[in-house]
Amino acid sequence: MDSTKEKNGNYKDDLLLRVGLNDNKAGMEGLDKEKINKIIMEATKGSRFYGNELKKEKQVNQRIENMMQQKAQITSQQLRKAQLQVDRFAMELEQSRDLSNTIVHIDMDAFYAAVEMRDNPELKDKPIAVGSMSMLSTSNYYARRFGVRAAMPGFIAKRLCPQLIIVPPNFDKYRAVSTEVKEILADYDPNFMAMSLDEAYLNITQHLQERQNWPEDKRKYFIKTGNSLENEKPGKEAHKLSEHERSTSPLLFDDSPPDLHPQGIPLQVNFEEQNNPQILQNSIVFGTSAEEVVKEIRFRIEQKTTLTASAGIAPNTMLAKVCSDKNKPNGQYQILPNRQAVMDFIKNLPIRKVSGIGKVTEKMLKALGIITCTELYQQRALLSLLFSETSWHHFLHISLGLGSTHLARDGERKSMSVERTFSEVSKPEEQYSLCQELCSELAQDLQKEGLKGRTITIKLKNVNFEVKTRASTVSSVVSTAEEIFAIAKELLRTEIDAEFPHPLRLRLMGIRLSSFPNEEDKKQQRSIIGFLQAGNQTLSAAGYILEKTDKDQFLKPLEISHKKSFFDKKRSERKWSHQDTFKCEAVDKQSLRTSHSFQVLKKKMNENSETSENSNNSQIFTCPICFREQRSISLEAFNKHVDACLDGSLISENSSVFSCSHASSTEISKKENVHPSFSLHEKQDYETHQKNSEISSVDCVELVETEDNPPEAESVGGLSEKHSKEECPSLPSRSFNIAECCHNSSSTVSLEDTGSLSQQESSQPYLHEVITDQALVCPVCNLEQKTSDLTLFNVHVDVCLNKGIIQELRKDKVNLANQPRESTQSTDNSGRVQKTATKPKRPGSMTKYSASKKTKPNNPRHTLDVFFK
DNA sequence: AAAAATCGG
DNA sequence: GGGTCCGATTTTT
Numbered sequence: 099m100d101s102t103k104e105k106n107g108n109y110k111d112d113l114l115l116r117v118g119l120n121d122n123k124a125g126m127e128g129l130d131k132e133k134i135n136k137i138i139m140e141a142t143k144g145s146r147f148y149g150n151e152l153k154k155e156k157q158v159n160q161r162i163e164n165m166m167q168q169k170a171q172i173t174s175q176q177l178r179k180a181q182l183q184v185d186r187f188a189m190e191l192e193q194s195r196d197l198s199n200t201i202v203h204i205d206m207d208a209f210y211a212a213v214e215m216r217d218n219p220e221l222k223d224k225p226i227a228v229g230s231m232s233m234l235s236t237s238n239y240y241a242r243r244f245g246v247r248a249a250m251p252g253f254i255a256k257r258l259c260p261q262l263i264i265v266p267p268n269f270d271k272y273r274a275v276s277t278e279v280k281e282i283l284a285d286y287d288p289n290f291m292a293m294s295l296d297e298a299y300l301n302i303t304q305h306l307q308e309r310q311n312w313p314e315d316k317r318k319y320f321i322k323t324g325n326s327l328e329n330e331k332p333g334k335e336a337h338k339l340s341e342h343e344r345s346t347s348p349l350l351f352d353d354s355p356p357d358l359h360p361q362g363i364p365l366q367v368n369f370e371e372q373n374n375p376q377i378l379q380n381s382i383v384f385g386t387s388a389e390e391v392v393k394e395i396r397f398r399i400e401q402k403t404t405l406t407a408s409a410g411i412a413p414n415t416m417l418a419k420v421c422s423d424k425n426k427p428n429g430q431y432q433i434l435p436n437r438q439a440v441m442d443f444i445k446n447l448p449i450r451k452v453s454g455i456g457k458v459t460e461k462m463l464k465a466l467g468i469i470t471c472t473e474l475y476q477q478r479a480l481l482s483l484l485f486s487e488t489s490w491h492h493f494l495h496i497s498l499g500l501g502s503t504h505l506a507r508d509g510e511r512k513s514m515s516v517e518r519t520f521s522e523v524s525k526p527e528e529q530y531s532l533c534q535e536l537c538s539e540l541a542q543d544l545q546k547e548g549l550k551g552r553t554i555t556i557k558l559k560n561v562n563f564e565v566k567t568r569a570s571t572v573s574s575v576v577s578t579a580e581e582i583f584a585i586a587k588e589l590l591r592t593e594i595d596a597e598f599p600h601p602l603r604l605r606l607m608g609i610r611l612s613s614f615p616n617e618e619d620k621k622q623q624r625s626i627i628g629f630l631q632a633g634n635q636t637l638s639a640a641g642y643i644l645e646k647t648d649k650d651q652f653l654k655p656l657e658i659s660h661k662k663s664f665f666d667k668k669r670s671e672r673k674w675s676h677q678d679t680f681k682c683e684a685v686d687k688q689s690l691r692t693s694h695s696f697q698v699l700k701k702k703m704n705e706n707s708e709t710s711e712n713s714n715n716s717q718i719f720t721c722p723i724c725f726r727e728q729r730s731i732s733l734e735a736f737n738k739h740v741d742a743c744l745d746g747s748l749i750s751e752n753s754s755v756f757s758c759s760h761a762s763s764t765e766i767s768k769k770e771n772v773h774p775s776f777s778l779h780e781k782q783d784y785e786t787h788q789k790n791s792e793i794s795s796v797d798c799v800e801l802v803e804t805e806d807n808p809p810e811a812e813s814v815g816g817l818s819e820k821h822s823k824e825e826c827p828s829l830p831s832r833s834f835n836i837a838e839c840c841h842n843s844s845s846t847v848s849l850e851d852t853g854s855l856s857q858q859e860s861s862q863p864y865l866h867e868v869i870t871d872q873a874l875v876c877p878v879c880n881l882e883q884k885t886s887d888l889t890l891f892n893v894h895v896d897v898c899l900n901k902g903i904i905q906e907l908r909k910d911k912v913n914l915a916n917q918p919r920e921s922t923q924s925t926d927n928s929g930r931v932q933k934t935a936t937k938p939k940r941p942g943s944m945t946k947y948s949a950s951k952k953t954k955p956n957n958p959r960h961t962l963d964v965f966f967k
Numbered sequence: 968a969a970a971a972a973t974c975g976g
Numbered sequence: 977g978g979g980t981c982c983g984a985t986t987t988t989t
Binding site: 161235236296297455457459553555565567569571613 | 968969971972973974
């Protein structure tokens with residue numbers, strides 16, 4: 099939002115890390131800075147929030163102190179050496195300086211508030227803010243005179259400015275306006291980069307070139323004299339703009355109430371200069387310079403939306419961003435593309451103005467006597483010794499006025515998350531429920547971008563505003579609500595248990611997914627799919643379409659069920675009713691849907707090939723992933739194997755265990771059945787071998803219990819061991835099996851069950867209920883999983899593995915199996931030495947031994963190998 | 968890899 | 977009358 103970007107006036111900064119000068123002179127209305135601070139402090143003091151702010155401040159101070167100590171130890175010799183190195187680097191940077199691009203940063207003025215004022219005349223000339231009583235996203239300039247800013251809670255804003263009108267946000271409307279603006283921007287740079295609804299970067303270098311030979315009429319625009327511009331007096335462009343901007347002009351803002359301001363004076367000095375756009379009657383012609391282009395853009399934006407924008411023009415994004423702030427609102431500023439102009443601009447620029455330098459960095463640098471970019475440059479050697487490489491590189495870039503000169507096609511996203519603040523939630527059932535809702539939400543977002551990832555992070559903020567995050571990485575990518583929840587639930591559970599007997603008193607919960615496969619991984623996947631498609635090319639399109647409709651069908655109900663959220667329920671005090679059955683249905687459909695396009699593809703392949711072969715015939719195929727021959731009873735079984743191999747590194751390990759070991763192919767097909775990802779249709783086969791795996795698994799569990807969890811750990815606090823037994827039975831099956839959810843006669847179902855049931859069951863062996871023909875048995879905990887979803891089942895296995903059984907096992911069994919490869923070090927193909935990870939971990943944060951396929955191909959296998967023998 | 972801190976909007 | 981955000985990335989451990 100606009101107001102947060104005015105860093106020096108940022109509300110949060112004012113609270114504790116007081117910085118910068120609020121040059122807010124007391125106008126006829128409004129408050130001076132002292133008064134503002136006093137009111138804020140009175141409203142804040144003594145609150146839990148404030149307590150946490152103090153705590154955070156102390157931490158920052160500690161950090162600074164550490165830094166100063168480090169600084170004290172630096173010898174002048176070290177410094178000289180650093181100086182040479184840094185200067186060499188600076189030289190290189192200087193040589194690569196590129197002034198040939200013209201970058202523009204466009205920034206809508208007080209965007210949300212401006213839209214609201216435009217659409218509701220009553221709000222004009224009044225202090226308004228968009229947001230809620232608990233949080234504001236932006237305020238208009240009138241309200242800012244009272245110290246009302248973005249990221250300020252509404253109730254404090256009200257104290258600062260009792261007349262303040264708080265308008266709830268209309269994001270759809272803002273999006274629509276934003277789209278209108280973007281349509282204009284695209285004319286100047288089709289590849290422009292939108293940073294948010296109200297901000298964008300453009301590279302107009304090419305447009306400028308083309309524009310040089312444009313005839314005048316191509317740069318001519320007619321002035322629309324709409325109703326909304328009633329005060330307009332044709333003939334002077336500044337007037338036309340003034341109606342709206344009167345209320346937002348800084349001149350007015352500082353010195354006089356908006357309605358008293360005389361019209362007609364040019365409000366933006368640098369807007370109207372020598373080479374004015376020609377104004378002929380009702381049209382206006384813009385020139386060919388960058389400045390003119392940006393005036394044109396802003397003119398068009400205002401004509402189209404009745405909203406004003408500010409802009410910065412510079413040779414790179416970093417500078418353009420700072421520039422757009424300089425003459426805000428409704429102004430623009432250019433840094434000419436020569437080194438001297440850049441350096442002049444930079445010279446006295448406070449580093450805080452630069453994007454990426456926040457209040458903490460500012461404070462740290464301030465402790466070193468650095469406030470402006472010049473000082474930043476002067477201290478470059480010292481900084482290189484006190485900060486990480488990336489940090490001081492960044493600093494050096496800034497102090498030289500460098501920044502990116504091309505608009506990087508938005509780099510691949512690294513994570514995606516949802517989080518929510520609510521009034522205190524302490525009941526575990528509600529917390530699990532919340533957790534699930536967030537997972538569903540996240541899954542939907544993920545689906546929109548088709549993302550899958552391996553690391554799930556849960557974020558918890560308690561009523562004292564203390565934030566905790568807990569993460570777990572699994573071996574294969576996940577994306578559905580069920581998969582994510584299965585893991586998030588465990589993370590949440592360990593936190594709840596850790597606090598026992600006290601409840602977690604939460605005010606916020608969040609779920610995040612990261613570790614997305616990188617390009618290489620994806621290419622690999624694609625090429626494999628391509629490989630399989632080679633046999634039947636028409637399949638691809640069919641599969642894609644099929645999956646699309648698939649999604650559409652099943653997503654809808656989920657979305658609807660989702661709308662009525664936990665919060666709504668809380669509010670209406672209604673406990674779970676029929677609505678939940680609806681939810682379960684939706685969720686379960688979703689879980690059935692879990693087919694990836696790949697699976698769809700395989701189905702298709704099956705249909706196609708069924709004509710030529712009987713599925714009962716045993717055939718030999720070569721798996722395109724592990725390159726082992728697979729003697730499968732059916733093509734489908736084979737496909738399941740391939741799927742498993744594809745599914746990730748859990749599989750890659752397992753396939754190495756099962757398929758890539760030195761076993762004969764007959765052995766392979768047997769072992770395949772114990773594979774966590776084995777096919778449902780292999781069930782019969784599976785049962786014949788079940789005994790085997792049962793013995794080994796039981797063996798393992800016992801080993802863990804006797805050796806690592808002495809009986810006394812059974813007490814209330816010692817829950818770590820409880821987990822290893824308990825997780826498995828209560829995992830996905832219980833919470834998501836549609837039969838159980840919907841046939842449950844009691845009206846309390848689903849999540850509440852999840853929490854309470856699993857806790858009841860904690861120390862009991864799992865009791866088999868109705869054994870459906872879709873039962874899968876987890877090879878780790880050896881307990882039957884009542885899920886028909888293979889991916890979900892795999893997630894369960896992952897969680898089981900993560901719980902630490904393996905870790906314990908490894909320690910003991912690794913020695914027993916005196917294979918030559920069992921050493922504390924191993925070497926991969928590239929000859930690099932690798933550590934074997936045997937770090938003991940606290941439960942709940944186990945490192946997956948699988949890790950990445952590329953870097954640790956060896957170690958994991960051994961463990962599993964031993965484990966399953 | 969996990970957890971915490973930082974940032975910007 | 978109590979009520980202080982959200983999503984992403986970077987840095988630290």
